[in-house]
Amino acid sequence: MELRTFARGFEISETVESYLDEKLEKVRRALKDYVGREGMHIEARFDKDGPYYTLRLQMHFNGKDIVVQEKANDVYGVIDAASDSFEKAIKKEREYYKSHHKANMKGTIEALAEELTPKYSLEDEEYEQIDSVKRVFLRTVSLEEALEQMEVMNHAFFVFRNAETGELNMLYRKNGKYGLIEFEE
Template sequence: MEYRITGKGVEISEAIKNYLEKRLDKVDRVIYDDELVSFDVRIEKDGKNQYVVKFNMNLKGNIINVEERHPDIYTAIDFASDALEKQVKKLKERLKNHSHRKSIPTETPLEEHGEFSPSDKISSIKRVSLLNLDLDEAVMQMDELNHRFLVFRNVNTGEINLLYRDENGNIHLIEMAE
């Protein structure tokens, strides 16, 4: 399984790479090579002397994010890899039960528009692929990721839609007109 590993405040030694690879073998057994679009591993040390292990996996438009913290880096990797394996199996079971899936994620990179300097109020920037989903799949994806909102291209209308969950748990749909 191909993945990109980065570290922040942590030197990624060969021992850590080997341990991570060994732990991810269990996940690799349940994923077919053609399902994996991208997989990023980020290991960092936070201000509380804890290691943070983050996995971001894209399986043909289904995004799985895992984040685990622990004072011991190897235990953090154990927790994160176990959580990732559990989420991958849950996703595969859900997809097996919803075999009507028709969408394919777009693979077009975001355009660069010169230099970008975010305002001081932006704490982080994350780039994600725009998913092609029908409305039912989008709601399932939002629930699976436990997100408050999801932006996607509706395969039935071709328009960009925004789903969001309000403070009462109700889901609302905004359809963007082009």
């Protein structure tokens, strides 16, 4: 993961830059599963205003910009404070992402699907090709969440209401890739 540093009001020495890199090692460890993603980098912006140093750390992670800004009397103090706050913010986002998008979604959908009973009887001869009927709730989710849900459930398709457009969509798997059908009402 690349570290990009910028400074305004003073020059960043090699010592300061290596100290910052060392302090951000905890962040890299927290992101070990995500480090291989293309384009992931941490942006560090130093600013000296009078006797105070300000450090702004920023990173784009899981579709969100995580930004932390700290102020201190010396450059090493601001690095310590900002790196600790940044590590906490990254861990918080990582835990939120794990708990809300993987385990909880899988358990909720499966529990709801098991509890619901079919509305129709398939005893008629004209419907003998249909093996079973399940009734599930139509969820309103973003496209990213629908992809995650499909992966978790390992289904061939997923029908949902798109949170951004409000339209009914169907996501399906075809030859290792995904397709999206947008229904018009």
